[in-house]
Amino acid sequence: MGFDFNNPFGSITELLTSLLINLGLPQPLVSVILAVVGAGILAGVTLTTAGVFNIWLERKIGARFQDRLGPNRVGPFGLFQGIADAIKLTLKEDITPTGADKVVFNVAPLLAVMSVVGLWAVVPFAPQLIGADLNVGVLYVVAIGGVGTLSVIMAGWSSNNKYALLGALRTVAMLISFEIPMVLVLLVPTMLAGSMGMVAIVNGQDVWFLLLAPVAAFVFFVSSLAEVGRTPFDLIEAESEIVAGYNIEYSGMKFGMFMVAEFFHSFTIGALFTVLFLGGWRGPGSETYPILGLVYFVAKTFFMYFIVMWIRYTFPRVRIDQMMALNWKFLTPLALVVVMATAVVDKLALSQGWPRTPVHLALNGTLVLLTLGLMQAYARALRRRVEGMRQPEAGEIAGAAVGPGS
Amino acid sequence: MLDQWIFVAALLPIGLVMAATPIVAGQLLAPRKPNDIKLSTYECGVETVGDTWVQFKVQYYIYALIFVIFDIEAIFLFPWAVAYNQLQLYMVLEGVLFILILAGGLLYAWRKGALEWL
Numbered sequence: 001m002g003f004d005f006n007n008p009f010g011s012i013t014e015l016l017t018s019l020l021i022n023l024g025l026p027q028p029l030v031s032v033i034l035a036v037v038g039a040g041i042l043a044g045v046t047l048t049t050a051g052v053f054n055i056w057l058e059r060k061i062g063a064r065f066q067d068r069l070g071p072n073r074v075g076p077f078g079l080f081q082g083i084a085d086a087i088k089l090t091l092k093e094d095i096t097p098t099g100a101d102k103v104v105f106n107v108a109p110l111l112a113v114m115s116v117v118g119l120w121a122v123v124p125f126a127p128q129l130i131g132a133d134l135n136v137g138v139l140y141v142v143a144i145g146g147v148g149t150l151s152v153i154m155a156g157w158s159s160n161n162k163y164a165l166l167g168a169l170r171t172v173a174m175l176i177s178f179e180i181p182m183v184l185v186l187l188v189p190t191m192l193a194g195s196m197g198m199v200a201i202v203n204g205q206d207v208w209f210l211l212l213a214p215v216a217a218f219v220f221f222v223s224s225l226a227e228v229g230r231t232p233f234d235l236i237e238a239e240s241e242i243v244a245g246y247n248i249e250y251s252g253m254k255f256g257m258f259m260v261a262e263f264f265h266s267f268t269i270g271a272l273f274t275v276l277f278l279g280g281w282r283g284p285g286s287e288t289y290p291i292l293g294l295v296y297f298v299a300k301t302f303f304m305y306f307i308v309m310w311i312r313y314t315f316p317r318v319r320i321d322q323m324m325a326l327n328w329k330f331l332t333p334l335a336l337v338v339v340m341a342t343a344v345v346d347k348l349a350l351s352q353g354w355p356r357t358p359v360h361l362a363l364n365g366t367l368v369l370l371t372l373g374l375m376q377a378y379a380r381a382l383r384r385r386v387e388g389m390r391q392p393e394a395g396e397i398a399g400a401a402v403g404p405g406s
Numbered sequence: 407m408l409d410q411w412i413f414v415a416a417l418l419p420i421g422l423v424m425a426a427t428p429i430v431a432g433q434l435l436a437p438r439k440p441n442d443i444k445l446s447t448y449e450c451g452v453e454t455v456g457d458t459w460v461q462f463k464v465q466y467y468i469y470a471l472i473f474v475i476f477d478i479e480a481i482f483l484f485p486w487a488v489a490y491n492q493l494q495l496y497m498v499l500e501g502v503l504f505i506l507i508l509a510g511g512l513l514y515a516w517r518k519g520a521l522e523w524l
Contacts, residue, residue, distance in 0.1 A: 169462055
């Protein structure tokens with residue numbers, strides 16, 4: 001078998017496998033070796049990209065949003081800023097507070113990074129280029145994301161600091177709350193593709209799921225933003241709120257690992273959103289030239305990451321009770337309704353022979369209108385209740401207009 | 407299909423090692439001059455007051471409880487969603503009925519005030 005240009009990634013794997021087998025190694029050992037090498041390359045490439053390039057990108061783009069330049073001293077265009085930060089953090093003293101639970105304290109940052117690195121195992125970059133084509137890919141994503149939540153509570157609990165503990169509890173309350181709409185809405189791509197495996201979901205996107213399920217995509221995007229802890233949901237790390245929250249007692253590279261995990265996670269949700277809703281590596285010509293598939297995937301992921309940054313530098317922070325109300329009273333009911341409606345309508349469309357995309361677009365449009373109508377009615381009722389409670393001021397008849405624009 | 411998990415089994419330890427390496431490098435390269443004040447717990451610059459593991463609101467427990475209920479519901483719904491293409495309409499409606507019952511539970515929790523952040 002030669003190098004097949006129409007299937008470069010698959011043929012690389014075959015070449016390496018045959019090379020190792022010809023060296024006399026047994027088949028199971030060959031697959032283990034290839035898995036370890038592949039995992040090393042994946043973890044190395046993605047961690048380096050996230051740790052160095054993405055941090056530079058974030059700071060540059062954030063600076064431009066705020067009408068300033070960003071880092072431009074260290075290296076050309078400030079490209080080595082991430083490396084400089086890493087070196088600085090390495091050389092800082094590593095303080096473990098007295099009374100801290102040493103084992104849990106040290107393991108927490110490791111778990112935070114491990115959970116985010118593990119997410120990349122199921123992301124399909126190109127037609128044959130995926131770490132592990134698990135048939136439970138979506139469920140695996142949710143499960144590994146949960147390990148990150150665990151690391152937060154470990155960090156807060158073991159720090160021997162009551163503010164770290166309270167910060168960690170608030171953070172975990174937010175994280176588990178927003179996991180519910182995320183998991184519920186992940187049912188929609190699963191239904192539309194007929195499988196939980198990421199490769200199957202990408203292969204089922206002849207029409208992007210963003211067009212078939214825009215409300216589901218919106219709910220997933222908002223919940224992932226909260227899962228990562230990005231603005232407008234970055235209460236957990238806002239300096240003005242609770243001074244670094246659960247990682248207040250961490251210094252040096254352990255804190256660096258928490259920071260890297262957070263940056264990396266926000267890049268990862270860009271990749272997950274791309275795979276689940278934007279068609280992954282699909283695009284014109286990507287079936288015949290798999291390299292193009294990789295290019296499309298990277299472009300879409302960076303575009304989603306740009307949107308995440310855009311939202312960060314545009315919106316103000318949300319208060320925690322507003323955030324919980326948003327989740328339990330808006331996103332969760334919306335997710336439930338979307339799953340039910342998509343399930344019924346898709347089955348009906350199949351049996352009645354309606355065209356799929358317009359029917360789903362109409363359904364989602366109806367849902368959006370219904371939601372907006374309900375929210376308007378609720379706001380009107382709330383306003384009426386507040387006005388009814390307001391005491392009339394001196395010299396004013398109750399019910400009369402208060403002033404211009406009331 | 408099961409041999410795909412070898413990659414996961416390889417990636418997770420590599421992730422751990424990649425996280426541990428800078429930390430170990432830090433412990434080798436960084437200065438280590440502990441003194442009592444540096445090692446003491448941080449509480450906005452003043453002496454700590456009271457025990458560390460304080461009481462916390464019961465609302466966190468209620469959120470965790472509601473999370474568990476809906477998470478289990480979602481887990482039960484995944485097989486239904488995976489088999490979706492082979493289902494008939496009445497089977498889909500049964501799944502919808504399941505979701506409706508649990509949505510009723512959410513409405514009950516809402517009206518009872520269990521979802522308020524006290």
